[in-house]
Amino acid sequence: MKIKDLVKQHGSLVSYAKGEHVFRQGDNDEFLYFIQSGFLKAYYLSMDGKEQVKSFLSPNSVIGSLLSCYSKQHCSFSLLCLEQASLVKIPFDLLHNLSQQDITLANELQHYLLMLAMKKEKREYELLCLPAEQRYRQLQAEMPELFNQVTQKDIAHYLGITNVALSRIKKRLHANIP
Amino acid sequence: MKIKDLVKQHGSLVSYAKGEHVFRQGDNDEFLYFIQSGFLKAYYLSMDGKEQVKSFLSPNSVIGSLLSCYSKQHCSFSLLCLEQASLVKIPFDLLHNLSQQDITLANELQHYLLMLAMKKEKREYELLCLPAEQRYRQLQAEMPELFNQVTQKDIAHYLGITNVALSRIKKRLHANIP
DNA sequence: AATCAGCATTAACCTGGGTTAACACCGATG
DNA sequence: CATCGGTGTTAACCCAGGTTAATGCTGATT
Structure with a gap:
């Protein structure tokens, strides 16, 4: 069966x-x-x-x-x-x-x-070894659709940080790629 | 078999x-x-x-x-x-x-x-939701033998922090329980 | 149209942990 | 015995992220 x-x-x-x-x-x-x-x-x-x-x-x-x-x-x-x-x-x-x-x-x-x-195991590695900013970039690369489906707050909580911290990360990244 | x-x-x-x-x-x-x-x-x-x-x-x-x-x-x-x-x-x-x-x-x-x-899943929860100090206390409670078998550096790396940070946490905790 | 709730952004301030380095301790090796 | 490498502690400094709060936006409800 x-x-x-x-x-x-x-x-x-x-x-x-x-x-x-x-x-x-x-x-x-x-x-x-x-x-x-x-x-x-x-x-x-x-x-x-x-x-x-x-x-x-x-x-x-x-x-x-x-x-x-x-x-x-x-x-x-x-x-x-x-x-x-x-x-x-x-x-x-x-x-x-x-x-x-x-x-x-x-x-x-x-x-x-x-x-x-x-x-x-992959998640354990990411939480243990990667800084928040890199976890964010990786998520963006692997699940781009996600960013249209859920709030930034939820993304942040998935990454293990606060929405405020995520907002800062985004700002940092966009500053470098104008 | x-x-x-x-x-x-x-x-x-x-x-x-x-x-x-x-x-x-x-x-x-x-x-x-x-x-x-x-x-x-x-x-x-x-x-x-x-x-x-x-x-x-x-x-x-x-x-x-x-x-x-x-x-x-x-x-x-x-x-x-x-x-x-x-x-x-x-x-x-x-x-x-x-x-x-x-x-x-x-x-x-x-x-x-x-x-x-x-x-x-348990590990994911701990890394995501518990601060380092609590992860340390929990590890102490659950695997006390571990502390005789491995270096403090390895304990720290298991907890996701550095040996220096672990040393500080220990000091903080012992200060409260004299 | 007016109100309200939730979301995102931003700033100010604080804190936990990273980094570096100095020091002391110990066990192994010469 | 002297030396050396690895380990743990502590201090000084720095930074990423947490906390709080103000602001503006949007979409839903009345």
Whole structure:
């Protein structure tokens, strides 16, 4: 069986308006979400109430809190719709259990996990090794569309800085390339 | 088949002296390493020559560059022995290919990947949301042994700061708890 | 049209951490 | 024993980014 078929058979379609949460940090939410349409942001709230963006989600991507799905802990982040969105959700355990017997499913899931792990390693490198300005330039090069879809505040929070700092960086850069 | 058996059958034992590299950033190294004894550090070198520590490895942990193993790109980090170490290595492709047919192997690998993904999400959260001082206190709480095994410089580079900054943080903290 | 909320920009000020360098300490090596 | 390299501490200086706040813009609501 393919994940696509599983999603078709057992998935339930859910829709959210702009500004609605799919789940919130602290919830127990043991679903995987396959994004059909819309644009979402996954974000953390730190103890002092500041927001940091974990990732942006566009159609065809998959998301879910592995901590909640696999470890039965609370979600460590919130998932918010930046525009009207429709997703298909399936219980993670369903996929996980079926993959215990279904090799096709297991391999497909494995592929997703490997891609995820590589993406996260890249992010770790960037946060650890690159200064904010370079992270900004790299983001611009890799996801130029993003800058039309989200506010500068969210971009900044994705880069790990404040909107004020991002504004300064932009000014610095444009000064050099007149 | 279990991974343990696979490692026993097809693994080759390799030993390194303190200070030796298992592989270096930029290499192609498509092996998974199962650490039998010793203590290692995985680290990044940024373009300006500064070092940042990705993780520390102790016996029973597994490491390898997924980027190199799965994407056939170059390793994005180096693996260095902080003390005499012995590892068992197997080609990643061997495990990956066998897991295409062997459901037990696939599930075990899946479990490793899920654990890895959760660990990386935690690290992302910490780097993004916690100030250096709190990351230090958390590390102290979670891995107290570490402080006897590695230099303060390496701890600092793991936290994403310099040894000088770490020295200051320690001083600040001890001043408050006399 | 008037109001209001959220966003981006800019300035002023502050702080945490980077940089450099001096110094002391220790273990290894000659 | 003397020396040397690596390590940790401390101080002085600097800068990137955080904080706060004022300003202007835009788009939504009434």
